Amino acid sequence: MTAVPVTQQGSALPPGRLVWIGGLGLLTAYVVLSALVPADPALLARLWFLPGVGVVGAIIANTSGTGGGVVFVPVFNALRELGVMSLAPLAVVGVSMGIQSFGMSMGALRWTDRLLHQPASGHLEAQVRLKDFAVVVCAVLALSLPAMLATQRLTAFDQMQVLYAYKAFSILLGCALIAATWTINAARPERARLARIDLAVLLALAVPGGVLTALFSVGVGELVALYLFIRHYPVLLCTGAACVISAVSCISGTIWHIGAGTIQWEVVLLAAPAAALGGFLARPIALWLGAKRLKTLDGSWIVLSAVYLLWLNAK
Numbered sequence: 001m002t003a004v005p006v007t008q009q010g011s012a013l014p015p016g017r018l019v020w021i022g023g024l025g026l027l028t029a030y031v032v033l034s035a036l037v038p039a040d041p042a043l044l045a046r047l048w049f050l051p052g053v054g055v056v057g058a059i060i061a062n063t064s065g066t067g068g069g070v071v072f073v074p075v076f077n078a079l080r081e082l083g084v085m086s087l088a089p090l091a092v093v094g095v096s097m098g099i100q101s102f103g104m105s106m107g108a109l110r111w112t113d114r115l116l117h118q119p120a121s122g123h124l125e126a127q128v129r130l131k132d133f134a135v136v137v138c139a140v141l142a143l144s145l146p147a148m149l150a151t152q153r154l155t156a157f158d159q160m161q162v163l164y165a166y167k168a169f170s171i172l173l174g175c176a177l178i179a180a181t182w183t184i185n186a187a188r189p190e191r192a193r194l195a196r197i198d199l200a201v202l203l204a205l206a207v208p209g210g211v212l213t214a215l216f217s218v219g220v221g222e223l224v225a226l227y228l229f230i231r232h233y234p235v236l237l238c239t240g241a242a243c244v245i246s247a248v249s250c251i252s253g254t255i256w257h258i259g260a261g262t263i264q265w266e267v268v269l270l271a272a273p274a275a276a277l278g279g280f281l282a283r284p285i286a287l288w289l290g291a292k293r294l295k296t297l298d299g300s301w302i303v304l305s306a307v308y309l310l311w312l313n314a315k
Contacts (some may be wrong), residue, residue, distance in 0.1 A: 009236040015117040019280075022109040026102055026276055033272075037265040044266050047085065054099060054271035058278025061100070062107030062288040064298040065225035065242025067218040067250070068152030068275065072096040074309050091264055094257030096217035097250045098268040103275025104221075104247035110283040111240030118236070125291075126192040128236045135194060136224070136241040140206045141248055144220045148249060152256045173226040176307070177299035181292055185232040190291075198231055215247050219247030222302065229298070233289050269273065 057071035076092045079085045087095065121127055205223045212219025225242035257263050286294050 013116065016113060018113045018116070019106075019109045023106065023276070024278075026105060030102065030272060030276075035216060035271060037269070039266050039269055044233070044270060047266060047270055050267060050270040051274035054103065054274030055278040055281075057099070057271075058103035058107065058232045058275040059285060060101060060301060061246070062110070062243055062279045062282030063239065063289070063294060064301070065239035065246070066222035066302065067213075067220075067242075067246040068096060068100040068103050071305070072271075073216055073218065074305055080248060081313070085262060085267075087267075089260075090260075091262050093215070093217045094254070094260070094262040095264050095267045097254045097257060098248065098263050099271045099275050100217065100250040101254050102272040103251055103279040104243055106276045106279030107282050108240075108244040108247040108279075110280060111236065111243050114236055114283060115240055124187070124189045126190040126234050128234050128240075129193065132194040133237060134180075135199065136202060136228075137248075140202055140209070140220065140224055140241075140245050143203060143206035144210030144245070144249065145252055147207045148214040148220075148250065148253055149210075149256070151211045151214035152253065164310065167310050170222065170226075170306045171303050172221075173230070174299040174302035177226055177229050177302075178296055180230050180232070181247055181295040181299070186292075188232065190234045191232055194233075194237075195231075198228070201227060210249070214253060217250065217253070218246075220249055225298075226302070229295050235286060235294060239286060273309045 014048075036047055044126055053072070053075055057068045057075070058070050060066075061068035073096055076085070076087055076095065080087055106195060115128060115130065115133055202224060206220065209220030209223045212223075213221075221242040224245055225238050227243070228238040254263070289297065
């Protein structure tokens with residue numbers, strides 16, 4: 001689909017310029033990081049497969065808006081169980097946030113650029129208002145960020161019990177998304193304006209989403225994307241807003257992990273550039289899939305990954 005700028009949206013930047021400016025910023029941050037953090041060359045060689053994980057994880061994360069933790073946390077837990085690489089649970093969260101700081105940021109730039117240069121709407125599709133996009137992002141972050149930062153510093157939760165409850169809820173939401181996609185939302189137009197009731201629900205999800213993000217590096221983006229998908233908003237709003245929320249959350253959360261010394265830098269150095277590449281590729285893949293197939297695949301992935309993670313932690 002050719003991107004024809006929509007005049008009522010307007011943008012001072014030509015299409016793609018925001019992505020290149022942000023991409024240069026991410027490249028600069030990576031170069032500075034590489035020069036400052038310690039890295040063991042032998043460990044880097046043993047973890048040669050991580051760029052592949054970064055690309056795949058970021059594509060899944062940025063096509064769905066759920067955040068890379070839905071891929072990285074199960075993968076790193078599996079690698080620990082298989083004896084390939086042993087990371088403590090807190091280190092898994094720190095590494096996942098570090099990788100997502102690059103991958104989700106690139107995805108957020110791509111979706112925001114699409115927001116500013118939307119093509120003409122297709123059959124049953126709706127334009128996304130810049131106001132609605134900004135309201136979702138700012139309102140959710142206003143509550144989820146303080147909850148995430150407080151949880152990182154003051155957590156007293158039983159993480160396993162929280163994990164079971166969270167993933168059980170994710171399975172219900174994933175199944176609801178698939179069912180709604182093929183039934184009530186199958187042939188009706190997308191919602192063109194953010195309803196007040198939906199904003200209220202997003203605000204209610206923001207605080208638990210922030211707590212979950214602190215504990216598992218994924219949570220708030222997944223809840224926002226799933227809810228908006230179920231309510232039949234355009235993919236640009238569902239996925240794009242969730243990617244921006246996840247990117248800001250992960251960058252903010254990584255700061256605490258750096259101070260706590262819980263990040264295995266070799267993993268981040270290997271996976272972060274690949275995650276940025278995956279974040280760059282995700283948007284056209286999502287648009288190529290189309291709303292119905294994308295929602296079905298997202299719901300299926302969330303359900304299957306949640307079942308796998310529950311099984312892994314129940315052994």
